[in-house]
Structure formats: C-alpha cells, structure tokens
Amino acid sequence: MSFMKSAALAAVLGLTATASVAQEVTLRFQHFVSPNSANPKYFIEPWAKKVEADSNGRIKVQVVPFMQLGGKAPEQYDYVADGVIDGGWVIPGYQPGRFPEAEAMEMPFMTTKNAEEASIAAWEFTQKHLADDFADVHLIAAHMHGPGIVHKRAEEIKTVEDFDGLKLRGPSRAATMLLNKLGATPIGMPVPAFPEALSKGVVDGGVITWEMAPSLKLDDLADSHTDVAGDKAFYNLFFIWAMNKDVYEGLPDDLRAVIDANSGAATSAWAGRAHDLGDRDGRAVMEAAGNTLATISVEETARIQALGDEVVADWIEEANKAGLDGQLLIDDARALVAKSAGTARPLE
Incomplete structure (x- = not known):
C-alpha cells in the first residue's frame, strides 16, 4: 500500500x-x-x-x-x-498506451x-x-458519451474532400487516426483551450459532442455542426x-x-x-442560435466509414504487436454494442 x-x-x-x-x-x-x-x-x-x-x-x-x-x-x-x-x-x-484495450x-x-x-x-x-x-x-x-460532431467555422462538411487540410481539434487517439485518414490535421489540446483556438483561427474547428458545445460557446464561435448519417457514432x-x-x-x-x-x-x-x-440540450442551443445543423449523406458517410475500417485494421495490427488479441477485442466490443442496442429508455 x-x-x-x-x-x-x-x-x-x-x-x-x-x-x-x-x-x-x-x-x-x-x-x-x-x-x-x-x-x-x-x-x-x-x-x-x-x-x-x-x-x-x-x-x-x-x-x-x-x-x-x-x-x-x-x-x-x-x-x-x-x-x-x-x-x-x-x-x-x-494516458495513451496505458489502457490500450479500452480503445x-x-x-x-x-x-x-x-x-x-x-x-x-x-x-x-x-x-x-x-x-x-x-x-x-x-x-x-x-x-x-454521445456521438462526436464536427463543429467548425464557415459551411458544413458535405464530402470526404471537405476534410482535406482542415485543422481540427482531436479528442482521442482513435479520432485522431480517423482525422488523419480523412486528410485533416488533428490538433491536440484540452477542451478549455478549444474556444480561444477557434476564435483566433488556430484551428478551423473540432470534433466534440453536442452537450459540450454550449459551455464552449460554439453557438457563437462556430457556424456549422455536422454529424454522419446512420445510427453509429463518428467517434466516442x-x-x-x-x-x-x-x-x-x-x-x-x-x-x-x-x-x-x-x-x-x-x-x-x-x-x-x-x-x-x-446532447439534446446542446443541440437545441445550436439550433436556436441559427447555426447550420447538417448530416453528411449516406453515400459520403459510407466513404468515411470505409476509412474508419482502415483505422480499425491498423489498430488491430498495433494491438497484436503489443501482445493483445486485437480482433477479439473489436469483435467483443461490436457484439456487446449490438446486444445493448434498443435498450435505452426514451428521454423525458
């Protein structure tokens, strides 16, 4: 002790x-x-x-x-x-690398x-x-937490190509890996630093949840908020x-x-x-501010998900090299997510 x-x-x-x-x-x-x-x-x-x-x-x-x-x-x-x-x-x-299985x-x-x-x-x-x-x-x-959303200055994300060259605050190693695949430049920074970085143009935007948007003043600092299509989260x-x-x-x-x-x-x-x-509360604040709330098309989401699959494959290879069974971890995570689907109660 x-x-x-x-x-x-x-x-x-x-x-x-x-x-x-x-x-x-x-x-x-x-x-x-x-x-x-x-x-x-x-x-x-x-x-x-x-x-x-x-x-x-x-x-x-x-x-x-x-x-x-x-x-x-x-x-x-x-x-x-x-x-x-x-x-x-x-x-x-x-603490990247300390709890690799959780990723x-x-x-x-x-x-x-x-x-x-x-x-x-x-x-x-x-x-x-x-x-x-x-x-x-x-x-x-x-x-x-809930689904990660792309919050940025100027117009919303519509295609994979729209990510190219964007400087985006990245919240996790997995999200950073995906942003790299999309052609964006991930910028690591703590959440409290994000509003100032966005207002000064240090970043073009960032990926974070709806719920955090009001406390970060993204109703004023961002113009658009973009989610992917479907029922799966861009990152978590x-x-x-x-x-x-x-x-x-x-x-x-x-x-x-x-x-x-x-x-x-x-x-x-x-x-x-x-x-x-x-997320319900935060989304309502962004909507009330008159900002653009957008969803990427099913076709473009499929392109992003294909890049996400590459991230998963890279992660499995990396996990295997570290002595873990990467495929087993991914398979079990997916099975448990599928098992829990539909169990949530309606929000009040």
Missing part, C-alpha cells in the same frame, strides 16, 4: 472513529468540467445525492469540479489510485449514437476485458467513475453495500443517459 493510499484510508478510518456509532464518512470526488456540464448535472451530482440518501446521511459525497483538488485531467486516474482524492471521473485515453470501444463507428445503451456495452466490455487494467481502483461505472470516448480501492474497502460493510448498490451496469447506463440528455 502506498503512503498516499495509507493516508487516505487513515482519513476515512479517522472520520468513522470520531463519529463512532454513526460512522459518518465524507468522500471527495473530483471531475474536470463545469458543474453545469451534462455528466455532472445529470449523473455525478444526482449520484452523490442518492448515495447520501441511501446511506441515511452517513455518507457525505463532496463533488469538486474543474480539478480544484489538484492535478490535471490526465492525472486523474493516479489521483484516485494513490488516494489523493477518494474518487473521480476519468478518461483513460488521456476498442472508441473506434470509429463502433458505438451507436445512444450513449445510454453504448454505456451498458462499455460496462460489460470492462468486466470482460479491463478488470486487470483498473485493478488498483474500485470501479463504480464505465460509460461512453470511454470513461470510468472510480473510487480509491483502500477507501472503499475501509468502509463499514453496510456503507460499502450502499456504494455497491449504486455501481454496475445500471449506474453505467445512468452515466451514459446523462450525455444523451446533454
């Missing part, structure tokens, strides 16, 4: 000792976006309140936005694992455009293939909601049971659904 893990566990035990009979515990969870963003608004904060209610107030969940407890978003996994914080929202892909869920056109059902698949994929990868944290949920991101393992194991049995009851497939679906609600 690391020093920081020991300190975290001691802190929990100290709190429970002072509370004696009540054994009250405060858990500090951290995320890296605005509290008004979809996941915090529709999942993280409600999850925290439900845990508090289910524990009859014996667990207090403190949710802290914008990485205000320290570190940067790419460091979040280690902050949780080492006990600097009790739990947090993590994008494993922010199977992020391949172009892998998931449907419904984040709730894609997140059910993500949880099952995690249980089947990623338990060892995340063995040093306690997993609460694994989920996907894989997330986990996780807790420090020693802190979790140090909880009294009944409080650990509260965390367990708010973990797993249903909780993962809840986290995904938060993004579906956010």
Whole structure:
C-alpha cells in the first residue's frame, strides 16, 4: 500500500472513529468540467445525492469540479489510485498506451449514437476485458458519451474532400487516426483551450459532442455542426467513475453495500443517459442560435466509414504487436454494442 493510499484510508478510518456509532464518512470526488456540464448535472451530482440518501446521511459525497483538488485531467486516474482524492471521473485515453484495450470501444463507428445503451456495452466490455487494467481502483461505472460532431467555422462538411487540410481539434487517439485518414490535421489540446483556438483561427474547428458545445460557446464561435448519417457514432470516448480501492474497502460493510448498490451496469447506463440528455440540450442551443445543423449523406458517410475500417485494421495490427488479441477485442466490443442496442429508455 502506498503512503498516499495509507493516508487516505487513515482519513476515512479517522472520520468513522470520531463519529463512532454513526460512522459518518465524507468522500471527495473530483471531475474536470463545469458543474453545469451534462455528466455532472445529470449523473455525478444526482449520484452523490442518492448515495447520501441511501446511506441515511452517513455518507457525505463532496463533488469538486474543474480539478480544484489538484492535478490535471490526465492525472486523474493516479489521483484516485494513490488516494489523493477518494474518487473521480476519468478518461483513460488521456494516458495513451496505458489502457490500450479500452480503445476498442472508441473506434470509429463502433458505438451507436445512444450513449445510454453504448454505456451498458462499455460496462460489460470492462468486466470482460479491463478488470486487470483498473485493478488498483474500485470501479463504480464505465460509460461512453454521445456521438462526436464536427463543429467548425464557415459551411458544413458535405464530402470526404471537405476534410482535406482542415485543422481540427482531436479528442482521442482513435479520432485522431480517423482525422488523419480523412486528410485533416488533428490538433491536440484540452477542451478549455478549444474556444480561444477557434476564435483566433488556430484551428478551423473540432470534433466534440453536442452537450459540450454550449459551455464552449460554439453557438457563437462556430457556424456549422455536422454529424454522419446512420445510427453509429463518428467517434466516442470511454470513461470510468472510480473510487480509491483502500477507501472503499475501509468502509463499514453496510456503507460499502450502499456504494455497491449504486455501481454496475445500471449506474453505467445512468452515466451514459446523462450525455444523451446533454446532447439534446446542446443541440437545441445550436439550433436556436441559427447555426447550420447538417448530416453528411449516406453515400459520403459510407466513404468515411470505409476509412474508419482502415483505422480499425491498423489498430488491430498495433494491438497484436503489443501482445493483445486485437480482433477479439473489436469483435467483443461490436457484439456487446449490438446486444445493448434498443435498450435505452426514451428521454423525458
């Protein structure tokens, strides 16, 4: 056990000792976006309140936005694992190469455009293939966000050729691989830097979800928002909601049971659904601004998907060289996505 893990566990035990009979515990969870963003608004904060209610107030969940407890978003996994914080929202892909198997869920056109059902698949994929990868944290949920959209200045994307030469902010390794195939120049940058880069012409646009568009002021900074045809997402991101393992194991049995009851497939679906609600809200803001909301034709989408298939083939070869069974990972991801299709509830 690391020093920081020991300190975290001691802190929990100290709190429970002072509370004696009540054994009250405060858990500090951290995320890296605005509290008004979809996941915090529709999942993280409600999850925290439900845990508090289910524990009859014996667990207090403190949710802290914008990485205000320290570190940067790419460091979040280690902050949780080492006990600097009790739990947090993590994008494993922010550490390229560390969790390669998780990238199977992020391949172009892998998931449907419904984040709730894609997140059910993500949880099952995690249980089947990623338990060892995340063995040093306690997993609460694994989920996907909604479909990635191309947001840019000037007119919408209509053809594959329209990508040629565009400087586009790329959110993940898989999305960057696809943008390269399309002839665009991917520019890596954290989400908060995107609006300024777009306003100054450093980038022509970027690929990101509908839900994030309002908080990034894309109703003002972008002119067009383009999706691909069909029910599959242009790209997606894989997330986990996780807790420090020693802190979790140090909880009294009944409080650990509260965390367990708010973990797993249903909780993962809840986290995904938060993004579906956010996408609905964000799309409405872009539409109300009078921006162009476009969908690439079925024929051009097929051309993009063919390039996406090349990305998948390249990834399988790369995974095989790393000692993984790349084809098995892709096949299992696709099978789980197909299995979860149609399971989502209608949005309110």
